[in-house]
Amino acid sequence: MKARSTNAIEVLKRLVQLLLVVIGATFLLSLLLRLLPVGLKELYVTGLFEEDRQRQIKELGLDRNAFSYYFHWLWDFVRGDFGRIVLPGGGGESVSSHVGRALPKTLQLVFYTQIFALAVAIPLGIFSAYRAGRRTDRFVSYGLFTAASVPNFVLGLLLALIVGVKLEWLPPLGYVPISESFVDHVRGMVLPVLALGIPLIASYTRLLRTDVIATLREDFVTMAVAKGLSDRRILFTHVLRPSSVTLLTSAALNMGALIGGSLVIERVFSIPGLGTEIGLAIFGRQYFALQAYVALVAIGYVVFNSVIDVLVGFVDPRTRERRSA
DSSP: OHHHHHHHHHHHHHHHHHHHHHHHHHHHHHHHHHTOSSOHHHHHSTTOOHHHHHHHHHHHTTTSOHHHHHHHHHHHHHTTOOOBOOOTTSOOOBHHHHHHHHHHHHHHHHHHHHHHHHHHHHHHHHHHHHTTTSHHHHHHHHHHHHHHTSOHHHHHHHHIIIIIIISOSSOSSOOOOTTTOHHHHHHHHHHHHHHHHHHHHHHHHHHHHHHHHHHTTSHHHHHHHHTTOOHHHIIIIIIHHHHOHHHHHHHHHHHHHHHHHHHHHHHHTTOOSHHHHHHHHHHTTOHHHHHHHHHHHHHHHHHHHHHHHHHHHHHOHHHHHHHHO
């Protein structure tokens, strides 16, 4: 009974956290919109007849104060109405239609990148920790330091130029839906995933290496060695789980960096994802659409962090004990 109440409280805390993050991020953006050098009325309703001007002002909620406008917007957002792309003469496509087309592509890119980075970083981090201080460990460390120092957009341009244009091994531009061709979809996602994932591999490997080295000094590892267990079994069965907490937490925190990186990488490789939509909204001064995009990114960030917290509880039961204490 106590466990159920603890779980219910934890779920409630997560929901409250989600609500506070979304409200904080979107309300701050809403206030910043009011401080633009060019007022929203001058930006969106200039050049219209008076009747059309008043109608546009009312539709956009520009006749309300900041608090009234925001809570009207929030209520519409909760109901699934994300607003619309504002055109000079009125009308415009709904933001939800843009989100429906763009969000799956960005989620695919982020998911592929995380899987790729973790799949490479976990064995590499364990190997580096096992060979700590030796020549191979130093070689891996220098290579990772070099990889981490290159911005992902520079890496993306280099990959597109060398692998895509010069060598013609993979397509340098474009996106193919998985429903059309699985092979072409994978080929088109390799370069952007590499551009986003290589810097993450460097970060994840260093974190895991440090934790594995610390775990190898624990008494239960010494006992496993005394029992004659193989190094492979000790590393992957007894050491990896308690050493993965920091790695999983970092994976959750890097979601924001992945969204920010995808904004540039999607532009480099012509992927029409949410990052591209955010860039178009910024350059096109579609601030109402931008507010919806920011809310979606904030929701995704909190949800992913909550999922990682649950996974951490399974990986290291000591975290669940500390929460319930």
